[in-house]
Amino acid sequence: MTQREELATVLDRLAVDAVVTGYAVAVDDADWAGYRALFTPGGRADYRTAGGIEGPAAEVADWLAETMRLFPVRQHLIVNRRLRLEHHGGGPGDRAALRADYVNPMMFDTPPEGTTADDGPRRPAEPNFMTGGRYAFGLVRTEDGWRISSVVVQEKWRRTTL
Numbered sequence: 001m002t003q004r005e006e007l008a009t010v011l012d013r014l015a016v017d018a019v020v021t022g023y024a025v026a027v028d029d030a031d032w033a034g035y036r037a038l039f040t041p042g043g044r045a046d047y048r049t050a051g052g053i054e055g056p057a058a059e060v061a062d063w064l065a066e067t068m069r070l071f072p073v074r075q076h077l078i079v080n081r082r083l084r085l086e087h088h089g090g091g092p093g094d095r096a097a098l099r100a101d102y103v104n105p106m107m108f109d110t111p112p113e114g115t116t117a118d119d120g121p122r123r124p125a126e127p128n129f130m131t132g133g134r135y136a137f138g139l140v141r142t143e144d145g146w147r148i149s150s151v152v153v154q155e156k157w158r159r160t161t162l
Helices: 003-028 032-037 057-070
Strands: 039-046 054-056 077-088 091-107 129-142 145-160
Touching (some): 003 077, 003 091, 003 129, 003 145, 054 057
Antiparallel strands (some): 039 054, 077 091
16 A cells, blocks of 8 residues: 555545544534534444444434433444555455444433422432443445445343433
């Protein structure tokens, strides 16, 4: 690979990383327009192993918007990213696959004992719902940069304490 090809590969790696980080931030911040913008027009998301749905990213974003209301406090940590970039004749290609582990601590929005929901949300001292697993992202280069063509969640564990 030439220096120019190596530089293009590094730039692609950084751009893909930014998309995956943007995905986590969009979900954590309830930025559903931002979530949708990370996907290709035909992009799909599959949350079935976590008790969710599979379908077009826009429909899944609507489902997430409703479901995540149960968890006003959430933080996705996406780690151990393993990126495979497609190459053509030594040069960068237009497709990528990224597998990454995640840990997702969240808090249910429930009122404390002896109060009602009207008294305001309870903020537990520690997460009372945690899940972990692996993401499989498919990404493609578009005119607007790298976008997610698919994401599949493989939940491996969860812990709930109330």
